[in-house]
Amino acid sequence: MSPILVPAALESKLMKPIVLLTTLLLGTTVAHAQDQQAEDGQAQHSAPVAEIREAAVVFLDGLSPELRKQASFSMDDKERRAWSNLPSTSFKREGVSFKEMSAEQKKLAHRLLQSTLSSQGYLKTTGIMHLDELLKAMAAERRPNRTPMFGHDMYWIGMFGDPAKDKSWGWQLDGHHLALNITVVGDEVSVRPAFMGSDPAELPSGTYSGWYVQRSEDEKGRMLFESLDEKQRAKAVIADVAPRDVVTGPTRGDQLKTPTGLPASELTAKQQRLLKSLISEYAHNYEHNIAHIQMDRIMAAGLEKIHFAWAGTETGKPYYYRIHGPTVIIEFDNHYPPGRNAGPVNHIHTVFREPGNDYGEDLLKKHLMESPHHQHER
Structure with missing residues (x-):
């Protein structure tokens, strides 16, 4: 069958609606994609405060009354800024140590870490803690009768404020070569200062x-x-x-x-x-x-x-x-x-x-300025 020949003028008229429809559809698709991208961007910038708060509350609730009291501090306690990269024998920590936790309590502590850290950050954090366990073994070989100064047990968690009810609160992990300082203010999170170290940086043998x-x-x-x-x-x-x-x-x-x-x-x-x-x-x-x-x-x-x-x-x-x-x-x-x-x-x-804004200083100042119940304090 011979093809049907369409005059150029008529072909142009027939194509215009198709081009217009295609343009409208593409425009809608692009606009939707841009809107979705904007929504995704906004979602990326929403800190997981509820998840961190829940992990902190569950951790505290899992402690005995004695350990909970030991782990709890006020937001203005000097302990919130007291951390060190030195071993525990050179710098005394406060809070509750992993040594004092039961197996179930340690699981809750790790869930607290996971609520705030990425997978890479969590692996680095636990990697540093495990490195300390290796240092403990190496030190024991050299000086078997010396009091242990390294090890996974020698890391402490402190909670500042009450995550169950306070707008401003925080938590800290502190031990040899590792200090994480987390401050939550409303729906914002400050994660600095942070210290991470490793010795040996690269394990040479074994x-x-x-x-x-x-x-x-x-x-x-x-x-x-x-x-x-x-x-x-x-x-x-x-x-x-x-x-x-x-x-x-x-x-x-x-x-x-x-x-x-x-x-x-x-x-x-x-x-x-x-x-x-x-x-x-x-x-x-x-x-x-x-x-x-x-x-x-x-x-x-x-x-x-x-x-x-x-x-x-x-x-x-x-x-x-x-x-x-x-x-x-x-x-x-x-x-x-x-x-x-x-x-x-x-x-x-x-x-x-x-x-x-270390320790959320800038966020805390903003909170004090904007919160009605703090107005009388100014």
Whole structure:
């Protein structure tokens, strides 16, 4: 059968309604996709306060009256800011330790961690605690009669305020090489300051040989530094010798006032992506929504205001990096093990802070200003 020939003018008239309908349908689909994307974006930025609150309440309810009293503090208790990276024999902790918990209570404690941390953050946290158990075994081999100073049992949880009824409350996990400080204010969550460390950073031998809990923080930092050209390095390097420890460690949160090093505005687009990935490594230790809130706060203050600094330029020697901007301080230090000044560099300390909002300070001030029942206190 011969094809039907349609005059060009008629074909044009017939096609117009089809094109219009297709455009309308596509426009509706695109608009729906954009609306859905916006809704998803809003959902990503909603902290899981109800889930964290429930996990905290269930944890407290699972403790005996004695342990519950031991674990509970007021929001203004000095213990909320008292944490350390030192072993328990060098720094006395308060709260309830894993050693004092039953098996069921430990499960509830881990659910509290999981309510606030991402899968990577939870694995790093428990990895650091397990590293301490390995340190305990190694120390026992060297000095069998010495009082244990390491171990999974040597981590404490403290609850500040009453999660069942208070608008503002928080919890803390504190032990050797690990301090998590969580503050909930209304529907917002502050997760800084946080300290994570590991010794050995990479296990050199034995059953767990090659295990490296904080490899990403290490490799991403070195990758960014190695991408710098000579001119950029001249600004980024703040010292040829790395400091023995992070600057803004326990009780030293206000030690860094002005960013130093190389401004992110002088990085290439690829290097800026490396910087964002490095910052994201720390932010995404927390639950997905919380992590995006952290990244939004950091980026909203201006990427160009963030500086990257490096110390330690000799191969095989300790090295250090710092990321410092209006709403972020990240420090990383890889040094010799305690008591040594030579040998392998295999002992990591990191800190993740938020200037002006550590321990939810900014959120708490905002809450006091906006809450009617606090107006008489002003």
